[in-house]
Amino acid sequence: MLVREGKENMSKPLIIVESPAKARTITKYLGKSYNVKASVGHVKDLPGNKFGVDIENGFTPHYVTIKGKGTVLTEIKKAAKSASAVYLCPDPDREGEAIAWHIAEELDEDRDNVYRVLFHEITEKAIKEALRNPGKIDLNKVNAQQARRILDRIVGYKLSPLLWEKVRRGLSAGRVQSVAVRLVCDLEKEIGQFVSEEYWSLTAKVEGKAPPPFEIKLIKCRGEEINIPDQAEADRIKDILSGSEYVVRSIEKKEKKRYPLPPFTTSKLQQEAARRLRFTAQKTMRIAQRLYEGIEIGNEGPVGLITYMRTDSVRISKEAEGDARKYIKDNFGHEYLPAKGVEYKNKKGIQDAHEAVRPTSAQRIPEEIKEYVDRDAYNLYRLIWNRFVACQMIPAVLDTTTIDVGAGEYLLRVTGTVVRFAGFMKLYKEAGDEPAQVMEEEEGGVIPQVAEGERLNLLSIEPKQHFTQPPSRYTEATLIKELEEKGIGRPSTYAAILSTIQDREYVEKKEGRFYPTELGVLVNDMLVEHFPELIDVTFTAKMEDELDEIEEGRYEWTAAVGGFYHPFNTHLEKARKEMRNLKIEETPTDIKCDKCGNGMVIKWGKLGYFLACSAYPECKNTTEFKRGEAGRIEVIREETTGESCQACGSPMIIKNGRYGRFLACSNYPACKTTKPITTGVPCPEVGCGGEITEKRSKRGRVFYSCTRYPACKFAMWDKPVPQPCPQCGAPFLAEKRTRGGGSKMVCIKKGCGYREE
Numbered sequence: 001m002l003v004r005e006g007k008e009n010m011s012k013p014l015i016i017v018e019s020p021a022k023a024r025t026i027t028k029y030l031g032k033s034y035n036v037k038a039s040v041g042h043v044k045d046l047p048g049n050k051f052g053v054d055i056e057n058g059f060t061p062h063y064v065t066i067k068g069k070g071t072v073l074t075e076i077k078k079a080a081k082s083a084s085a086v087y088l089c090p091d092p093d094r095e096g097e098a099i100a101w102h103i104a105e106e107l108d109e110d111r112d113n114v115y116r117v118l119f120h121e122i123t124e125k126a127i128k129e130a131l132r133n134p135g136k137i138d139l140n141k142v143n144a145q146q147a148r149r150i151l152d153r154i155v156g157y158k159l160s161p162l163l164w165e166k167v168r169r170g171l172s173a174g175r176v177q178s179v180a181v182r183l184v185c186d187l188e189k190e191i192g193q194f195v196s197e198e199y200w201s202l203t204a205k206v207e208g209k210a211p212p213p214f215e216i217k218l219i220k221c222r223g224e225e226i227n228i229p230d231q232a233e234a235d236r237i238k239d240i241l242s243g244s245e246y247v248v249r250s251i252e253k254k255e256k257k258r259y260p261l262p263p264f265t266t267s268k269l270q271q272e273a274a275r276r277l278r279f280t281a282q283k284t285m286r287i288a289q290r291l292y293e294g295i296e297i298g299n300e301g302p303v304g305l306i307t308y309m310r311t312d313s314v315r316i317s318k319e320a321e322g323d324a325r326k327y328i329k330d331n332f333g334h335e336y337l338p339a340k341g342v343e344y345k346n347k348k349g350i351q352d353a354h355e356a357v358r359p360t361s362a363q364r365i366p367e368e369i370k371e372y373v374d375r376d377a378y379n380l381y382r383l384i385w386n387r388f389v390a391c392q393m394i395p396a397v398l399d400t401t402t403i404d405v406g407a408g409e410y411l412l413r414v415t416g417t418v419v420r421f422a423g424f425m426k427l428y429k430e431a432g433d434e435p436a437q438v439m440e441e442e443e444g445g446v447i448p449q450v451a452e453g454e455r456l457n458l459l460s461i462e463p464k465q466h467f468t469q470p471p472s473r474y475t476e477a478t479l480i481k482e483l484e485e486k487g488i489g490r491p492s493t494y495a496a497i498l499s500t501i502q503d504r505e506y507v508e509k510k511e512g513r514f515y516p517t518e519l520g521v522l523v524n525d526m527l528v529e530h531f532p533e534l535i536d537v538t539f540t541a542k543m544e545d546e547l548d549e550i551e552e553g554r555y556e557w558t559a560a561v562g563g564f565y566h567p568f569n570t571h572l573e574k575a576r577k578e579m580r581n582l583k584i585e586e587t588p589t590d591i592k593c594d595k596c597g598n599g600m601v602i603k604w605g606k607l608g609y610f611l612a613c614s615a616y617p618e619c620k621n622t623t624e625f626k627r628g629e630a631g632r633i634e635v636i637r638e639e640t641t642g643e644s645c646q647a648c649g650s651p652m653i654i655k656n657g658r659y660g661r662f663l664a665c666s667n668y669p670a671c672k673t674t675k676p677i678t679t680g681v682p683c684p685e686v687g688c689g690g691e692i693t694e695k696r697s698k699r700g701r702v703f704y705s706c707t708r709y710p711a712c713k714f715a716m717w718d719k720p721v722p723q724p725c726p727q728c729g730a731p732f733l734a735e736k737r738t739r740g741g742g743s744k745m746v747c748i749k750k751g752c753g754y755r756e757e
Contacts, residue, residue, distance in 0.1 A: 014083035025294030122304025194470035262314035263356035266491030390428035487541030
């Protein structure tokens with residue numbers, strides 16, 4: 001079906017893709033022989049102002065044209081009328097199939113000349129090959145998308161109004177997102193219930209006949225694993241070890257191979273980009289989409305740099321395998337090249353429609369594109385390229401030596417690992433989930449030569465106190481890993497899940513880790529009580545499996561939706577009657593109102609729980625509080641600033657609002673004057689005259705910007721400090737937080753580079 005370039009045609013074939021970027025790249029490869037249009041995403045969806053699903057008639061959806069897409073559809077239909085053929089080429093996944101189906105439904109054309117074409121990579125060869133082998137729309141895939149969309153509409157449209165009534169207007173609930181919130185809440189509960197236990201370790205520094213000295217760690221006593229609960233026991237054992245003779249009991253040397261990891265799936269790419277590059281999942285997918293659709297590379301024009309980025313397969317084509325092997329042979333040599341290509345097998349049940357995420361050409365090394373892309377795009381491409389090429393390299397060879405040393409009835413051990421041959425590790429090593437995690441070969445140093453039976457000299461013994469640690473809160477990487485392992489969501493949805501739970505203010509991120517908000521905990525507890533199946537991990541994973549079965553043609557989509565809807569509706573009707581109503585709850589306290597003397601009650605509002613006078617509306621006094629030991633209510637005293645209100649002269653106090661701290665008149669509600677908290681640093685923009693103030697983003701992250709916004713758009717994440725730079729004389733420095741929890745002062749003036757701890 002491919003039209004040859006330069007051939008005259010009465011009418012051009014029409015290619016329809018989602019994005020203008022992809023359209024530009026395809027036009028570059030196909031020339032003027034084709035007419036390429038972009039739908040700019042979905043063109044039809046369920047209506048925004050009503051339910052749009054006919055429950056009584058088999059869950060029939062009522063689709064409408066998305067606002068603003070009428071013109072796009074009109075242009076596509078006009079172009080289709082004169083086209084010799086129509087090729088529907090949205091992304092090769094469920095959403096792309098639904099876009100193609102909706103466009104096909106709108107075309108008044110003979111269905112025989114409308115084709116579905118899948119582009120797994122945006123390269124000239126792949127595009128032309130796909131156009132030679134067009135197919136038809138996969139209705140099973142469309143039905144899987146419809147089922148997911150309708151399930152989400154049922155939950156969102158039916159449950160959200162209940163939360164508006166019982167908790168706060170504007171809240172929403174999601175079928176999959178609510179389970180993600182539950183994971184975060186359950187982990188927080190586990191952390192809160194964790195009881196830390198003390199334990200001690202003992203490390204001896206010894207020396208043999210050959211230097212240097214080395215350290216051995218106490219591990220056993222009389223053949224049993226040792227547990228040292230306190231300092232008294234540690235001191236007792238130390239005294240014994242101080243007078244003991246140290247003899248090498250055994251030396252074990254092993255050769256160990258470490259094999260390369262498979263090329264990236266979507267989730268593994270998101271996890272590794274979060275660990276190494278500090279990217280959110282959403283940012284990773286946004287950049288990967290650009291790399292897939294095409295980046296302007298010098299005189300070449302737009303070039304698709306990676307394959308399709310939504311996949312859970314580790315498969316790569318024989319052509320791609322050969323491409324990587326050629327690069328390895330030419331640039332690393334035969335010693336890094338296995339005898340044959342390395343094949344990676346998918347786990348059972350994995351969708352294998354797409355290859356793994358890989359570069360479209362191993363020959364296009366990251367350095368070649370560096371000058372044409374921004375730093376983030378370069379770093380992500382380099383990560384994908386390195387992992388892909390490394391997956392076809394020889395395993396690394398490690399030499400591990402373990403020395404056991406006896407000291408009376410005690411056994412001490414040291415293990416050292418040395419890389420004998422780097423293999424694939426010359427190009428790529430996976431990062432750990434936690435910052436403290438390092439590769440095994442970096443844990444042990446070089447051990448000096450000793451012999452079995454050799455006596456060692458004791459140089460020192462160091463007891464060290466430790467405490468067991470609670471489980472770590474989720475990072476972007478570990479939450480995606482948890483969702484994947486539990487079968488919650490699919491590769492295309494992880495980024496949206498993490499973004500949504502933060503946007504809805506159920507979860508917030510602090511220093512890279514997820515914490516449930518007070519609102520998130522409350523809503524989660526209410527959903528767990530009244531909708532146990534809805535946010536049950538196993539049940540949600542089963543629903544994802546059913547969507548996969550629909551896509552494979554093994555399950556009817558209406559049966560899946562019906563199986564969910566009927567029990568859900570029963571729970572919904574019951575919850576309307578029995579769910580607690582936070583909006584009207586009042587919990588009495590023994591605290592008296594400082595305005596009128598009546599008792600204060602705990603109430604729920606837009607910003608969470610607060611204390612309010614029980615004499616409302618006659619007395620409108622409110623204040624914040626916190627819970628002390630044993631849950632005791634403690635009033636948070638208003639923080640005065642020494643500044644007076646410009647309107648009435650009353651003292652200004654610091655208040656906490658939805659978007660962070662601000663100054664407010666203490667005479668509220670009689671005077672409602674407010675103003676931002678200034679840092680005392682003038683805006684550095686020339687001629688601005690504003691000041692830098694503290695603000696909070698929608699995600700809850702503190703940042704600093706000019707008081708003259710939007711006229712001045714200066715903003716920064718690090719806190720400005722009114723202290724001139726001693727190196728260049730800039731009017732202020734910035735306080736930058738370090739990963740270890742400390743901070744350093746830096747100069748933000750370009751080219752200065754001043755910093756101090």
